[in-house]
Amino acid sequence: MSVLTRAESAARAETGATRADGRSRKARTKLPPEEPAIPQRKGGTAGYWLYLLPGFVLLLVIIVIPLIFNVYLTFTKWRGVRSPEFIGLDNWAKVFTDEDFWTSFVNSIWMVVAMVVLPTIIGLVVAALLFDVVGRKFGGKVGSFLRATYYLPQILPIAVAGIVIGWIFRPGATGAMNQLLGVLGIPPVDWLGQMPSALLVLMAVLVWVQIGYPIVVFMAALQRVDPELYEAAELDGANWFQRFSAITLSIIRPEVFVVTLTCTIAALKVFGPVYVITQGGPAGATLVPAYYAYTEFFTKRNIGYGATIATVLTILVVIVSIIFIRAQSSLERKERAGL
Amino acid sequence: MAATTAIVTGKPRRPRGGMTKKRPLDWVLLVAVILGAIVIVVPFYLILVNAFKSPIEYATSGPFALPQAIDLSGIEKFWNRVNFPEKVWNSIFISAVVSVLAVLISVLNAFAIGIGRVRGRTWIVLLFLLANLLPQEALLYPLYYMFKSVHLYDNVWSVIIVFTVVQAAFGTYLLSSVFGTFPKEILEAASLDGAGRWKILWRVVFPISRPTLAVLLIFFFIWTWNEFLIPLTFLASNSNQTVPVAISVLQGDRLMDVTTTAGSALLGIIPTLIFFLIFQRTLTRGITAGAVK
Numbered sequence: 001m002s003v004l005t006r007a008e009s010a011a012r013a014e015t016g017a018t019r020a021d022g023r024s025r026k027a028r029t030k031l032p033p034e035e036p037a038i039p040q041r042k043g044g045t046a047g048y049w050l051y052l053l054p055g056f057v058l059l060l061v062i063i064v065i066p067l068i069f070n071v072y073l074t075f076t077k078w079r080g081v082r083s084p085e086f087i088g089l090d091n092w093a094k095v096f097t098d099e100d101f102w103t104s105f106v107n108s109i110w111m112v113v114a115m116v117v118l119p120t121i122i123g124l125v126v127a128a129l130l131f132d133v134v135g136r137k138f139g140g141k142v143g144s145f146l147r148a149t150y151y152l153p154q155i156l157p158i159a160v161a162g163i164v165i166g167w168i169f170r171p172g173a174t175g176a177m178n179q180l181l182g183v184l185g186i187p188p189v190d191w192l193g194q195m196p197s198a199l200l201v202l203m204a205v206l207v208w209v210q211i212g213y214p215i216v217v218f219m220a221a222l223q224r225v226d227p228e229l230y231e232a233a234e235l236d237g238a239n240w241f242q243r244f245s246a247i248t249l250s251i252i253r254p255e256v257f258v259v260t261l262t263c264t265i266a267a268l269k270v271f272g273p274v275y276v277i278t279q280g281g282p283a284g285a286t287l288v289p290a291y292y293a294y295t296e297f298f299t300k301r302n303i304g305y306g307a308t309i310a311t312v313l314t315i316l317v318v319i320v321s322i323i324f325i326r327a328q329s330s331l332e333r334k335e336r337a338g339l
Numbered sequence: 340m341a342a343t344t345a346i347v348t349g350k351p352r353r354p355r356g357g358m359t360k361k362r363p364l365d366w367v368l369l370v371a372v373i374l375g376a377i378v379i380v381v382p383f384y385l386i387l388v389n390a391f392k393s394p395i396e397y398a399t400s401g402p403f404a405l406p407q408a409i410d411l412s413g414i415e416k417f418w419n420r421v422n423f424p425e426k427v428w429n430s431i432f433i434s435a436v437v438s439v440l441a442v443l444i445s446v447l448n449a450f451a452i453g454i455g456r457v458r459g460r461t462w463i464v465l466l467f468l469l470a471n472l473l474p475q476e477a478l479l480y481p482l483y484y485m486f487k488s489v490h491l492y493d494n495v496w497s498v499i500i501v502f503t504v505v506q507a508a509f510g511t512y513l514l515s516s517v518f519g520t521f522p523k524e525i526l527e528a529a530s531l532d533g534a535g536r537w538k539i540l541w542r543v544v545f546p547i548s549r550p551t552l553a554v555l556l557i558f559f560f561i562w563t564w565n566e567f568l569i570p571l572t573f574l575a576s577n578s579n580q581t582v583p584v585a586i587s588v589l590q591g592d593r594l595m596d597v598t599t600t601a602g603s604a605l606l607g608i609i610p611t612l613i614f615f616l617i618f619q620r621t622l623t624r625g626i627t628a629g630a631v632k
Contacts, residue, residue, distance in 0.1 A: 047536060048455025052463070055448040055507060062504040063470040066481035073480065080484075126372060133368045137361050142369075148619065149376040152383065155615045157565040159583035160607035163590045164382050167600050168402075174597060176385055176402035208379065269474045272567040276587050290568075293476040298572070303480055310476040321472055 067314075073307035080303050091308040101309065104287040107199070108268055111288060114203035115210050115267035116260055122207070123214025123259070126150065128244055130215070131222040147219055151212030158209070162276025165205050166192070195285045198278050202286050205273060214259045221252035253331075261324040268317050289313045386608065389601035390414055397597050413598030414606065421585045422577075423606055429574075430564055430581040430610070433495050433502070438559035440503040442552055445510025450540050452511070453518025454526065464515050470508035475568050483572060493575045501569055506559045517551055518544065557618050564611065582607055 074091050076084035095101050135143035153161065168176040169191035178188035191197045225248060233243045249256075271290040274280060280287040280295070289309055296306030385402055392400070393410035400407070417423065448467070452460045482501060486492040491500075521544065529543045545552075570581045580588065586607045590600075615622065 046457075048451040048457045051447045051451040051455065051536075051540075052457070055444050055467075055511065058444065058500075058504045059467070059470055059508070062482070062501055063473070063478065063508070066478040066485065067473070069481035069484075070477050080480075126375060129368055129372050133365050134372055137365045138369060146372055146376050150379055152615075153379060155561065155565075155611045157567070157583040157586075157607060157611065159567055159587035159590075160604050161382075163586060163600055164386055164604050166590065167597060168382065168385065174398075179401050179403070208382075211379070265472055269476075271476070275567070275571075276590065290474055290476050294479070294568070297476075297480050297483075306476075307480060310474060310479070313474045314477040317472055317474055318469070321469075 070307045071311055073304050074311050076304045078303040079301050084304065087304070091304050094305065095308050095312060100284055100287060100292065101289075101312075103284055104289045104292045104309075107286060107288050108270075110199060110203060111206065111267040111270050112264055114206040115270070116263040118203075118207050119210040119214050119263065120256065120260055122211060123218055124249075124256075126211070127215045127218035127222060128248060131219050132240075143219075147215060150215050153209045154212040156209070158272035159276050161205065161209060162273060165201070165277055169201050192278055193282050195282065198282055199286050202273060202278055205277060206267075206270070209273070210263065213263070217255050217259055218252060221255040222248065225251050254328075257324070257328050257331075261321070261328075264320055264324070265317055268313065268320065383608075386601050386604045389598055390605040392598050392601075394596045394598050402597075410598070411602075413596070413600075413602035415602075416599045417589070417603040417606060421580075421589060421603075423582075423585075425578060426580055426582045426585045427610060429495060429579060430583075433498055433570075433581060434560045434563040436499050437502040437506060437563045438556045440499070441506035441510055441559050442556050444503065444507040445514050445555065446540070446545065446548075446552065448507070448511040449514030449518045450536075450544060452515040454521055454539075454544065455536070460515070464512055467508040467511040471505060471512065475505075479568070479572060482569075486573060492573060493579055495574065495579055497573045498566075498570050498581075501573075502559075502563050502566065506562065510555055510559070513555065514548075514551070517548065521547075554621055557614075557621055561611065561614060561622075564614075582610065 073084060075086060075088060077087045077090070078084035130143045130146055134146060170176075170178070171188065171190040171193055173179065173182060173188050175188070175191070177191060181188065189197060191201050229247050230243055233247060238246070269290055270288055271294065274286060274288050274291045275294070278286040280291050290313065293306045293309040293313065296302045296309060300306075388405055389397060389402055390413055391406045391409050391411065393408075393412060396407060396410065451457050452463055457463070478501075482497075483492070486494075486497040491497040525543060525547070526539060529539050534542065564581075565583060566581075567583055567587070570584045571587070574580050574584060577585075586603050589603060
């Protein structure tokens with residue numbers, strides 16, 4: 001997860017109200033989508049295109065053209081100097097037989113576990129506890145304070161988080177973790193220098209960084225749950241877990257969707273933590289596609305091959321987004337049909 | 340905008356009659372959540388206590404003990420080695436310019452899409468969304484090459500331009516849906532009074548959506564501040580680097596001792612922490628906006 005995506009994903013929750021078609025549910029009920037919002041005197045909506053001009057020009061120059069250039073580079077061999085040499089599908093043939101590449105994708109699955117699966121599950125439990133137990137029995141202030149505490153790592157620049165973690169898990173006796181183990185009589189461990197501890201440390205850090213985001217989003221979602229529903233269920237003899245799964249989960253499902261989508265994309269793109277904590281090591285054991293592409297670009301200067309990895313990653317991100325958005329809208333259709 | 344304000348106020352809370360009925364289990368759960376929070380803050384605690392220790396004291400008392408005497412040498416070493424004020428200024432300048440420009444472009448785009456309802460807006464929004472979701476690696480080398488050829492490489496403006504576009508792509512996506520819910524009556528009234536599109540945008544839409552734009556501005560600022568890959572790649576020389584890049588570059592420096600590391604981490608956290616404390620409410624509102632529809 002690059003630093004952008006971390007924060008980015010935080011705010012993408014804002015779009016919880018947004019459908020794939022860019023209109024909110026409110027927009028649909030209030031304004032028939034095909035009706036222009038303002039009575040048009042002349043020229044219809046055409047005049048509005050002028051307002052899109054600066055955005056479009058920038059998008060073209062900074063996103064679209066580089067993206068096309070990048071795809072072109074996948075068919076070339078290029079060291080970054082002179083001009084790219086066209087080699088057809090060689091990079092593509094190489095990428096699918098490249099063991100490092102497959103390692104990096106398997107590691108992406110671990111990143112999804114660390115950034116999506118665990119934070120969502122833990123986040124659900126902590127949010128429910130903070131809202132249901134702490135907030136209600138011990139006061140909202142205690143709940144908000146703890147929520148802010150869990151959110152704290154989210155504001156940390158990942159480079160800073162990285163050096164702190166690197167130092168906590170330093171090999172030998174000077175690292176904080178090894179000192180702690182020393183107290184318990186356990187000999188020091190080379191945390192980042194061997195497997196599987198390097199991957200586990202990286203994953204633990206990502207859980208630590210991510211956890212605040214689902215908690216904040218889910219706690220906000222829980223405010224929507226009607227307490228009377230709970231009371232009724234309680235009277236019917238439902239225990240906490242039954243109430244949680246039957247009432248809470250079904251009501252906050254849109255938020256769970258948004259969180260899993262944004263975090264999955266962030267997990268596929270993760271770069272910063274790997275760069276600052278493990279540099280893909282030991283011996284490629286924590287390699288991820290984004291970091292792999294980066295080293296091909298700037299360390300090995302195999303620009304064409306780096307571009308190929310980046311393109312595969314992009315395709316994957318797009319596929320995942322489409323699957324999620326489709327699943328979400330079909331689920332909503334079913335819900336509406338059921339109502 | 341309307342949607343966002345509704346979220347800020349929220350539903351009136353029911354009186355909490357149950358506050359006094361605490362079962363033993365509630366205490367157990369409270370302790371569990373607090374223990375979790377302690378695990379979360381341990382790294383912050385380590386940064387704080389070790390930033391003020393001397394290397395000798397760290398060697399004798401270890402990472403967890405409180406400092407016996409306040410020693411600022413670690414912080415000083417980092418401050419001087421990276422010329423910290425310069426890095427903070429670079430970060431502030433880049434983040435501030437990006438957030439203002441990105442909000443401006445988001446507003447223009449969203450005005451055309453959300454209020455103007457231009458033809459094909461669904462696809463336009465998807466295009467912008469895609470621009471935001473893309474892995475930056477897919478743009479990295481072409482951009483690197485482009486900036487080199489126009490002599491913008493190793494210039495803060497290269498980073499500013501890239502993030503303006505990336506953040507504006509998200510802003511467009513968000514604001515388009517917000518503007519889509521803009522009260523039609525107000526727009527009609529303004530239009531009948533003879534206001535043109537430009538006037539409607541700046542005299543009607545802009546002032547009313549100011550709270551949403553403020554949230555967006557703050558988010559753009561923080562995201563840009565925390566950005567890593569693009570500044571790392573495009574800002575090669577020391578004097579152009581941002582705070583996160585300067586810290587990570589120093590990390591490879593073998594000479595840096597543990598207390599300097601802690602000092603650098605502390606200085607790296609302080610700006611974002613101050614920002615977090617000032618805008619905590621706005622941030623929470625920003626993260627959760629839309630969550631409560």
